Structures are given as C-alpha cells and as structure tokens.
Amino acid sequence: MRDKNPEKRIRILDAALKVFATRGFYNAKVSEVAKEAGVADGTIYLYFESKDALLIALFEDRMQRLIARANDEIARTEGTVLDKIRQAIALHLSLVLDDPDLAEFITVELRQSGKFVKEYDNPKFTEYLRIFRDLVLAGQEQGLIRRTVDARLVVRAIFGALDELLLTLSLTHRNRSVDLNATVDGLCDIFFDGIRARPAH
Amino acid sequence: MRDKNPEKRIRILDAALKVFATRGFYNAKVSEVAKEAGVADGTIYLYFESKDALLIALFEDRMQRLIARANDEIARTEGTVLDKIRQAIALHLSLVLDDPDLAEFITVELRQSGKFVKEYDNPKFTEYLRIFRDLVLAGQEQGLIRRTVDARLVVRAIFGALDELLLTLSLTHRNRSVDLNATVDGLCDIFFDGIRARPAH
DNA sequence: CAACGCTGAATGAGCGTTCATTCGGTTTCG
DNA sequence: CGAAACCGAATGAACGCTCATTCAGCGTTG
Numbered sequence: 433m434r435d436k437n438p439e440k441r442i443r444i445l446d447a448a449l450k451v452f453a454t455r456g457f458y459n460a461k462v463s464e465v466a467k468e469a470g471v472a473d474g475t476i477y478l479y480f481e482s483k484d485a486l487l488i489a490l491f492e493d494r495m496q497r498l499i500a501r502a503n504d505e506i507a508r509t510e511g512t513v514l515d516k517i518r519q520a521i522a523l524h525l526s527l528v529l530d531d532p533d534l535a536e537f538i539t540v541e542l543r544q545s546g547k548f549v550k551e552y553d554n555p556k557f558t559e560y561l562r563i564f565r566d567l568v569l570a571g572q573e574q575g576l577i578r579r580t581v582d583a584r585l586v587v588r589a590i591f592g593a594l595d596e597l598l599l600t601l602s603l604t605h606r607n608r609s610v611d612l613n614a615t616v617d618g619l620c621d622i623f624f625d626g627i628r629a630r631p632a633h
Numbered sequence: 634m635r636d637k638n639p640e641k642r643i644r645i646l647d648a649a650l651k652v653f654a655t656r657g658f659y660n661a662k663v664s665e666v667a668k669e670a671g672v673a674d675g676t677i678y679l680y681f682e683s684k685d686a687l688l689i690a691l692f693e694d695r696m697q698r699l700i701a702r703a704n705d706e707i708a709r710t711e712g713t714v715l716d717k718i719r720q721a722i723a724l725h726l727s728l729v730l731d732d733p734d735l736a737e738f739i740t741v742e743l744r745q746s747g748k749f750v751k752e753y754d755n756p757k758f759t760e761y762l763r764i765f766r767d768l769v770l771a772g773q774e775q776g777l778i779r780r781t782v783d784a785r786l787v788v789r790a791i792f793g794a795l796d797e798l799l800l801t802l803s804l805t806h807r808n809r810s811v812d813l814n815a816t817v818d819g820l821c822d823i824f825f826d827g828i829r830a831r832p833a834h
Numbered sequence: 835c836a837a838c839g840c841t842g843a844a845t846g847a848g849c850g851t852t853c854a855t856t857c858g859g860t861t862t863c864g
Numbered sequence: 865c866g867a868a869a870c871c872g873a874a875t876g877a878a879c880g881c882t883c884a885t886t887c888a889g890c891g892t893t894g
Contacts, residue, residue, distance in 0.1 A: 437839080477884090589824075596792060619786065675875060
C-alpha cells in the first residue's frame with residue numbers, strides 16, 4: 433500500500449485534487465479520478481484503502497506542502513513579525529492564482545473533513561494555524577502586538593477571513609482579474625489597525 | 634407542492650435541519666428525515682421536488698429568519714453603528730447556543746451550496762451580508778469608520794471570522810462552556826482597533 | 835516461471851424516487 | 865339524515881440506477 437510506484441501515487445493524488453476540486457468529494461467518482469490519473473479503477477485501491485482514505489491522504493500531502501512553504505517564506509522574510517504575518521496572508525491568498533484547485537479544495541472540503549470523515553481531527557491543519565499563532569505570540573512578546581488580544585482568537589479571525597476571501601476569490605476570479613496585493617494590503621490594514629476612525633490628535 | 638399542510642412542511646424542514654446538521658447532507662438519507670419528521674418517505678416528495686430542493690428550501694427558510702432577526706435586533710440597538718455591528722456579531726455567534734444545529738448547518742453546508750447545488754447562487758446569503766455592508770457604509774459616512782478601508786473587504790473579513798469561530802465553537806462547545814460575551818468583545822476589539830500595539834503618546 | 839503490479843468488468847449494497855394502494859374526510863344524492 | 869361516491873393526502877414497499885469496491889486474469893520482470 434505504501435510504495436510500489438511512488439510516482440503513480442503522486443499522479444493519483446494530483447488527479448484526486450483536480451476531480452475533488454471541480455466536482456466535490458461526494459459527487460466525484462473514483463473512476464473519474466482513475467481516468468484523470470491514467471490508471472485503472474482498481475489501481476487506486478492498491479495505493480489507498482478507500483475513497484475516504486484518499487481524501488485524507490490528499491489533505492496530509494497538500495497541507496504538508498503548504499506548511500513547508502509558509503515556514504520557508506516566513507523565514508526568508510525580513511522585517512518585523514507584522515511583515516511576516518503579511519507574508520503568510522499573501523501566501524495563503526496567492527493560492528487562488530497559483531493553485532486554484534487547491535484553493536477550492538481547502539475552502540470547500542476542509543470544512544467537512546473534521547466533521548464527517550470519522551475520527552480524523554486534521555493535525556496538519558492545526559499545525560498550519562500554529563504558524564500564525566507563533567507569529568502573534570512573538571509579536572506580543574516584542575511589544576509589536578497588543579498583549580490584551582487573545583492570540584488564539586486573532587488567529588481564528590485571520591484564518592477565517594482568509595478562508596472566506598479565498599472562497600470568494602475562487603468562485604469569482606474567472607471573470608475579474610484579481611489584484612491580490614491590494615487585497616492583502618487591505619486585509620492587513622484592517623487587522624493591524626482596525627476599522628475605527630481615530631480622532632486627529 | 635406549495636401548501637397542503639403547512640404545519641407538515643415545517644415539520645419536514647425542522648427534521649431536515651436536524652438530520653443534515655448531524656450527519657451532513659450527503660450522508661443523510663431522505664428516509665432519516667422522514668422518520669425524524671414522523672412522516673412517510675414519499676410524503677417528503679409531496680412538499681419538495683427532491684433532496685436538493687429540500688436543502689435549498691431549508692437555506693431560504695433559515696436565512697430568512699436570521700435576516701429578520703438581525704434587522705430587528707439592529708434596529709432595537711441604541712448607540713453608534715459600531716454598537717450595531719457588535720450586536721450583529723453577537724447574534725451570529727449566539728447561534729452556537731441558541732440553535733446548534735443551525736450553526737453547524739450554516740458553517741458546514743453553506744460552503745458547498747454555492748458550488749455544487751447547481752445554479753443556486755444563494756440570494757439570502759447575499760442579503761445577510763448586505764446588512765453588515767450597510768452598517769459599515771453608514772459608519773463611514775458618519776466618520777466613525779475609516780473611509781480608507783474597503784467596505785466589501787471588511788464585511789468578508791468579519792463574516793469569515795464569524796463563520797470560522799462559529800464552526801470552532803460548534804465542534805468544541807460540547808466540552809467547554811463558552812463565554813460568548815468575551816469572544817464578542819475580543820472580536821470587536823480586534824476589528825475595531827486592530828492588533829498593532831500603539832506607541833504611547 | 836514465480837511474483838507482482840496492474841487491469842477493468844463484474845458485483846451488490848445503498849438510497850433517491852416512484853406509484854399502487856389506503857383511508858379519513860367531504861360532497862352528493864335518495 | 866344516512867349512505868354511497870368521490871377526493872386527494874399520505875403511505876411505504878419496491879424499483880432501478882449509481883457507484884465503491886473486488887478479484888480473476890493478464891502482462892512484465894528478474
């Protein structure tokens with residue numbers, strides 16, 4: 433189940449992403465994934481236990497890559513913790529253009545996985561959130577981020593906003609061309625400084 | 634299809650909410666909804682065209698109620714536009730305790746509806762977002778909210794945060810008792826004033 | 835030729851939907 | 865007024881189709 437032909441396993445995962453993203457997990461047929469991968473239906477079952485297991489493996493794989501990329505880009509980013517948060521936000525939103533299938537997959541399918549793929553609590557997702565949380569905590573220690581805000585809440589709020597935006601962008605970017613930079617700047621502006629008008633002083 | 638017995642139609646919708654929320658739309662059987670409603674399987678089809686149509690009708694119905702409640706509570710709320718936004722946030726999050734099934738339904742099923750229930754673009758959802766947008770726009774006209782932020786983006790960010798929070802709360806509140814007020818205050822603090830530490834002056 | 839990866843047609847369980855039948859209520863008629 | 869005829873909502877067993885999964889056989893390799 434594990435090895436055999438690693439390249440074929442990858443082809444199946446790639447195909448699954450494409451098919452699940454376009455048709456949705458429940459509407460997708462295993463035979464469609466097989467066809468897209470250029471493989472026989474039965475071959476899928478030489479590499480994955482079941483359709484559910486394929487879904488989970490796909491999560492693990494893609495989240496792992498996203499985590500690696502995020503850590504990497506954050507490490508590369510010069511500047512304050514706030515700059516690093518901006519970079520993480522930019523990376524997340526860039527998925528719409530970089531990998532639209534992954535964007536749709538994450539925004540739509542991630543929701544159910546926790547709830548309906550039994551006993552799977554999605555550790556990779558938690559790990560991804562931890563990246564943001566660590567940045568916020570570091571910012572608070574450095575005095576760059578207010579200590580009165582709850583880091584956990586900030587992370588949920590930011591991720592929620594990103595997720596919703598990614599979904600909206602995914603569903604509309606066929607038409608309009610998107611200015612991601614403007615969106616990233618706008619979001620950071622909101623989260624960093626709030627929407628309340630400050631009296632001149 | 635429309636009437637016959639309106640009370641029975643309501644029973645079916647209530648049952649559908651319960652079953653869809655606990656098992657998920659795709660895992661839920663029509664026969665389970667029928668059983669929960671105390672009706673025969675075939676009766677469902679006297680009131681709704683199909684399982685999909687039942688899902689959509691459920692959306693319409695529940696979103697309509699939510700919109701009505703939000704408009705009502707906002708109208709009742711004394712104070713500035715920011716106070717009204719706080720009230721709308723509080724209402725949304727209060728679903729976890731008030732109507733946990735509806736909370737799970739909205740957070741999990743709303744995601745797919747746009748994408749997979751064909752040609753259904755969910756006008757009620759748009760209407761719900763408009764409530765927030767109008768508040769933000771009013772706030773900008775009154776000089777209470779910065780004019781430089783994009784109202785549409787603010788609304789998406791707030792709704793995204795609310796949605797994510799509602800999901801998290803739904804999945805965990807079995808264990809911990811939740812302090813909703815603290816969460817609402819925390820969120821408003823973040824969105825109103827941002828997370829950046831302001832230098833003393 | 836043994837072992838193994840792979841194939842894809844066959845299987846059969848699951849489930850949305852249908853429809854012949856039931857039955858409580860209402861109207862018609864003697 | 866009582867009975868017969870009718871109505872149509874409700875029922876739930878049965879249908880038929882859709883896949884996830886299996887497995888007997890094929891080609892390939894060492």
